[in-house]
Amino acid sequence: MITAGIDLGTQSVKAVILKDGxxxxxxxxxxxxxxxxxxxxxxxxxxxxxxxxxxxxxHITATGSGMDMAPNSNSTISMMGADAKAGVYLFPHAxxxxxxxAEEARAVKCDDNGIMVDFIVNERCAAGAGAFIExxxxxxxxxxxxxxxxxxxxxxxxxxNATCVIFGESDxxxxxxxxxxxxxxxxxxxxxxxxxxSSMVHRLGVNPDVVLVGGVAKDVGFVASLKRKLGVDVxxxxxxxYAGALGxxxxxxxxxxxx
Amino acid sequence: MKETPKKEDVEYWRWxxxxxxxxxxxxxxxxxxxxxxxxxxxxxxxxxxxxxxxxSWGVMRTGSNSPDSAKKVLDWAxxxxxxxxxxxxxxxxxxxxxxxxxxxxxAITEIACHAKGANYIWGPSVRTVLDVGGQDIKxxxxxxxxxxxxxxxxxxxxxxxxxxxxxxxxxxxxxxEKIGEVSLKVxxxxxxxxxxxxxxxxTEAMGLLRKGWSxxxxxxxxxxxxxxxxxxxxxxxxxEREFVITGGQSKNIGIVxxxxxxxxxxxxxxxxxxxxxxxxxxxxxxxxxxxxKALYEKAQKS
Numbered sequence: 001m002i003t004a005g006i007d008l009g010t011q012s013v014k015a016v017i018l019k020d021g022x023x024x025x026x027x028x029x030x031x032x033x034x035x036x037x038x039x040x041x042x043x044x045x046x047x048x049x050x051x052x053x054x055x056x057x058x059h060i061t062a063t064g065s066g067m068d069m070a071p072n073s074n075s076t077i078s079m080m081g082a083d084a085k086a087g088v089y090l091f092p093h094a095x096x097x098x099x100x101x102a103e104e105a106r107a108v109k110c111d112d113n114g115i116m117v118d119f120i121v122n123e124r125c126a127a128g129a130g131a132f133i134e135x136x137x138x139x140x141x142x143x144x145x146x147x148x149x150x151x152x153x154x155x156x157x158x159x160x161n162a163t164c165v166i167f168g169e170s171d172x173x174x175x176x177x178x179x180x181x182x183x184x185x186x187x188x189x190x191x192x193x194x195x196x197x198s199s200m201v202h203r204l205g206v207n208p209d210v211v212l213v214g215g216v217a218k219d220v221g222f223v224a225s226l227k228r229k230l231g232v233d234v235x236x237x238x239x240x241x242y243a244g245a246l247g248x249x250x251x252x253x254x255x256x257x258x259x
Numbered sequence: 260m261k262e263t264p265k266k267e268d269v270e271y272w273r274w275x276x277x278x279x280x281x282x283x284x285x286x287x288x289x290x291x292x293x294x295x296x297x298x299x300x301x302x303x304x305x306x307x308x309x310x311x312x313x314x315s316w317g318v319m320r321t322g323s324n325s326p327d328s329a330k331k332v333l334d335w336a337x338x339x340x341x342x343x344x345x346x347x348x349x350x351x352x353x354x355x356x357x358x359x360x361x362x363x364x365x366a367i368t369e370i371a372c373h374a375k376g377a378n379y380i381w382g383p384s385v386r387t388v389l390d391v392g393g394q395d396i397k398x399x400x401x402x403x404x405x406x407x408x409x410x411x412x413x414x415x416x417x418x419x420x421x422x423x424x425x426x427x428x429x430x431x432x433x434x435x436e437k438i439g440e441v442s443l444k445v446x447x448x449x450x451x452x453x454x455x456x457x458x459x460x461x462t463e464a465m466g467l468l469r470k471g472w473s474x475x476x477x478x479x480x481x482x483x484x485x486x487x488x489x490x491x492x493x494x495x496x497x498x499e500r501e502f503v504i505t506g507g508q509s510k511n512i513g514i515v516x517x518x519x520x521x522x523x524x525x526x527x528x529x530x531x532x533x534x535x536x537x538x539x540x541x542x543x544x545x546x547x548x549x550x551x552k553a554l555y556e557k558a559q560k561s
Contacts, residue, residue, distance in 0.1 A: 126458035165458040166417035166426060167394060174323045
């Protein structure tokens with residue numbers, strides 16, 4: 001049995017192919033102006049790697065903010081539902097799944113079957129999402145991928161009170177004028193963002209094990225800050241940005257069985 | 260080391276800095292001379308009052324250092340008056356950087372100062388004051404003496420603030436002082452942008468421009484969304500008439516018109532500040548200087 005999950009995110013589309021419930025391939029494409037086309041590309045890439053064609057797939061489930069635009073999909077699942085499913089599949093003891101993407105952050109509380117029981121979302125504000133790091137990296141004139149490693153070199157924390165991308169940019173400029181070092185400013189940026197995400201998670205309740213997924217989970221700087229703020233260990237899977245697509249593909253397995 | 264800006268990088272966000280002295284008024288040593296210094300996150304304002312009447316004021320951009328900005332703006336208000344720092348009987352600091360006003364005898368919150376200042380500018384009938392600052396927006400209720408009875412604020416989010424407007428002025432390459440007018444140059448009001456966050460609204464606006472929307476239409480859609488946000492804040496605190504707007508955005512006719520439409524009431528008309536010198540942007544500094552006079556008189560009595 002072959003199933004596929006597609007996660008149409010604001011920045012990129014991810015696809016995961018499962019064979020009898022096990023991951024056999026992944027694919028990714030930038031959303032750009034045409035998410036439907038990006039979805040086709042991502043699925044096409046994953047299928048090619050698995051040496052399969054679209055007709056071999058029994059069920060495709062879509063998720064993500066653009067899930068309604070997914071071509072060839074048979075069903076959809078909410079982003080929170082997909083996160084819960086993937087979190088518990090990857091780490092059976094997971095009870096809190098935090099997903100930080102390009103434009104949104106959310107936390108999901110789930111039971112031991114990977115069924116979502118509660119969730120909280122930070123939307124319509126860039127401060128708690130990947131967009132914040134991107135904007136701050138630009139202000140600091142540092143490459144996005146260098147931000148995390150740079151922040152780990154900081155010797156101390158120099159707090160900024162920015163909880164808004166727009167004000168954050170001026171705060172960073174102030175710190176530069178004050179001749180703070182770049183590692184310290186980078187750390188301040190991750191601390192401010194982790195503060196926002198962790199206060200959201202605290203409202204939901206921090207139930208171990210805590211799992212972090214989404215593209216921002218690959219940023220070592222953010223992960224270090226989040227661990228400090230939450231005060232618990234945070235588990236991160238090998239391919240955190242594919243968690244949504246994985247969750248959708250797992251849901252597809254159930255839906256095939258039901259038919 | 261100062262770089263001269265190239266012609267093509269015009270700073271559309273930058274607003275004019277003003278300075279004004281009522282030279283027909285003369286101060287004497289026995290007068291109660293007070294000053295209010297309002298160091299906001301974006302703009303610094305200073306007002307000098309003689310016996311509780313506005314004598315001079317200055318408005319300039321806040322630098323990265325609050326004490327410096329406070330000193331500069333007060334110096335500017337003092338320019339051409341012959342006043343010296345020790346002529347002041349009392350100086351009150353207010354605004355975001357109020358604790359960093361080195362020459363101040365006391366710091367008072369900008370909420371109290373804006374209510375007091377609005378009462379001075381528009382008179383005792385004012386009950387609701389919407390202060391749109393650089394970094395936050397506040398809806399304030401006050402009584403006939405300008406005393407605060409309740410308030411609500413939206414902080415730490417650029418949506419609806421002056422800073423957010425500056426970001427859009429820059430994006431659309433329209434001078435900040437023109438954006439109100441320009442936003443009204445649409446035949447039909449477009450639906451508001453769906454993103455509240457300025458960072459996302461920027462992305463949305465760029466998409467609309469690519470779709471072929473005119474600058475005016477995009478600005479109207481953004482201004483519309485921001486006016487809804489401000490209007491909702493007023494609705495939450497409750498609208499009591501009379502209603503006025505203070506802070507830099509009180510001069511944004513696009514915002515004012517849309518809030519009036521949303522709430523179904525007219526604001527009290529803005530004073531012709533170029534004529535009488537009562538700029539709604541200095542409401543907080545006026546309030547601070549008035550508190551200074553009251554505090555000085557209280558100290559004299561005891």
